[in-house]
Amino acid sequence: MRSSLKFTNKLKMLSEMEYESKFQVLEYEDLDGATDVQTAFGLNIIKQSGIKLKQVRIILDDSTVKLEPGTLSYMKGNIEIQSRSGGLIGFGKKIISSKLTGETAFKPIYSGTGEIFLEPSFGHFALIELEDDEIILSDDMFYACEEGVEVNAAAQRSASAVFLGNEGLYQTRLEGNGIVAIKVPVPENEIFKCVLINDTLKVDGSLAILRTGNIEFSVEKSSKSIMGTAISGEGIVNVYRGTGEVWLVPTKNIYSELKLKGAHKANKLETELEDEDV
Structure with a gap:
């Protein structure tokens, strides 16, 4: 070319x-x-x-x-x-x-x-x-x-x-x-490309961003009461089954937390500067 x-x-x-x-x-x-x-x-x-x-x-x-x-x-x-x-x-x-x-x-x-x-x-x-x-x-x-x-x-x-x-x-x-x-959402070298061969992957939270088409996706409860699970949101895991690939971004939540903390500090600093001007 x-x-x-x-x-x-x-x-x-x-x-x-x-x-x-x-x-x-x-x-x-x-x-x-x-x-x-x-x-x-x-x-x-x-x-x-x-x-x-x-x-x-x-x-x-x-x-x-x-x-x-x-x-x-x-x-x-x-x-x-x-x-x-x-x-x-x-x-x-x-x-x-x-x-x-x-x-x-x-x-x-x-x-x-x-x-x-x-x-x-x-x-x-x-x-x-x-x-x-x-x-x-x-x-x-x-x-x-x-x-x-x-x-x-x-x-x-x-x-x-x-x-x-x-x-x-x-x-x-x-x-x-x-x-x-x-x-x-993260650099490719921070993506965990999980290969499944007639296997099961259970993920706590929305860490999966991609899956191949032959992977079945469902949500399952880990608690005994499905009503209690639906109300509290606890005990729910995303489940991927089959043969193929699932891309996970385990570092994504860390960046989200840092962004929130950074925004909080920036707002605090801005407020302090405004108070000094007054």
């Missing part, structure tokens, strides 16, 4: 996958564009905290990809943009699926040869290659995929998962062949 991007000491590639197109996750080492004290102060905090700006790059070689609307930053080359509804039936299916999963109904389609750069983000990304397979995602994780991957809705198969699983009645399902780029 043709490529014109020159990597410098400011930009490095974290991961790469290739099918019909080539997907890359890039990372900016430092941001040095501050022109005022406030921005410089913010960039210094970001640098000291080890927070890195990341960006997904897609190289098309007479190929096609689908993007989440609003994610395009810029592109170069002979690339056409279109939106396919799939006719009246396809239009109806997309509308229904979007209402069920919260995903946008229509994904812009980019076809041709060239390079696409998606919006930079301080968040985290992961690449997955599907080979006649499917994955079930938590909400708002889809970012981009190749044309051979379909994005639709997957219904929960058990009543316990619907009412006690905190995942809703439907989740986002990706199925087919090709590369998928997803947004993940």
Whole structure:
């Protein structure tokens, strides 16, 4: 594939996958564009905290990809943009699926040869290659995929998962062949990719963000009284059974706690400064 991007000491590639197109996750080492004290102060905090700006790059070689609307930053080359509804039936299916999963109904389609750069983000990304397979995602994780991957809705198969699983009645399902780029809540090296071979995984809390389509999901009680469990919320575990893979993010709760503590300290400091001004 043709490529014109020159990597410098400011930009490095974290991961790469290739099918019909080539997907890359890039990372900016430092941001040095501050022109005022406030921005410089913010960039210094970001640098000291080890927070890195990341960006997904897609190289098309007479190929096609689908993007989440609003994610395009810029592109170069002979690339056409279109939106396919799939006719009246396809239009109806997309509308229904979007209402069920919260995903946008229509994904812009980019076809041709060239390079696409998606919006930079301080968040985290992961690449997955599907080979006649499917994955079930938590909400708002889809970012981009190749044309051979379909994005639709997957219904929960058990009543316990619907009412006690905190995942809703439907989740986002990706199925087919090709590369998928997803947004993940923690760095990929902090994701525990648990492989099950005709086995059972029980998880306390909503730590699972992805599972392959042949993994059955349900919610079960560990207490004797199901009524007591439903009222108190104690003794409930998410259960995954079968053969496949489940992605867990055990560090996610730690970040949530730190964020809350940081917000509390920031509000306290702001109040103290306002009192001093008075």
